Amino acid sequence: MPPTRPTSSAASSAAKPKLLVIAQNRAVFANYTILESFEAGLILQGTEIKSLREGRVDLSDAYAFPENGELWLLNAHIPLYSKGGPHNHEPRRKRKLLLHHSEIVQLTAGVAQKGFTIVPLRLYIKKRVAKVELGLAKGKRQYEKRERIAEREVDRQIQRAMRRRV
Numbered sequence: 001m002p003p004t005r006p007t008s009s010a011a012s013s014a015a016k017p018k019l020l021v022i023a024q025n026r027a028v029f030a031n032y033t034i035l036e037s038f039e040a041g042l043i044l045q046g047t048e049i050k051s052l053r054e055g056r057v058d059l060s061d062a063y064a065f066p067e068n069g070e071l072w073l074l075n076a077h078i079p080l081y082s083k084g085g086p087h088n089h090e091p092r093r094k095r096k097l098l099l100h101h102s103e104i105v106q107l108t109a110g111v112a113q114k115g116f117t118i119v120p121l122r123l124y125i126k127k128r129v130a131k132v133e134l135g136l137a138k139g140k141r142q143y144e145k146r147e148r149i150a151e152r153e154v155d156r157q158i159q160r161a162m163r164r165r166v
Contacts, residue, residue, distance in 0.1 A: 023057040032137035041098035047081040066070035
């Protein structure tokens with residue numbers, strides 16, 4: 001019988017699982033307003049997880065959609081594994097997402113409203129399992145984007161002025 005480590009309740013509650021972030025979708029925050037976020041598991045083939053660990057993933061065009069009571073991730077580009085040979089996966093295939101039924105119902109209801117979509121925010125490995133953080137998002141209008149840029153510019157000017165005074 002292998003030796004077991006003693007566990008204390010204080011040590012286990014303070015220790016958070018380590019996340020290895022593979023890819024982040026930064027463009028989403030510029031183009032969408034994120035209302036809620038969800039963590040979902042991914043069903044991957046063998047060479048896909050190996051390619052993920054190499055860290056070359058593109059989520060820029062990816063989105064999720066409900067189909068027959070399930071949630072699917074589309075257009076997430078996981079490139080071919082360098083040592084995969086003839087058993088490699090298709091880079092832009094449809095990938096099934098694993099969520100609780102109540103979360104799928106909530107996301108499906110959100111997408112049914114006009115202007116809402118489900119977008120991946122980041123892809124990471126948590127406890128040796130690939131996960132994707134999904135966001136229920138509403139698209140920003142062009143004038144909202146311009147307002148945000150103007151706000152940032154004003155903030156930068158204020159910061160510059162404060163530095164000069166000190």
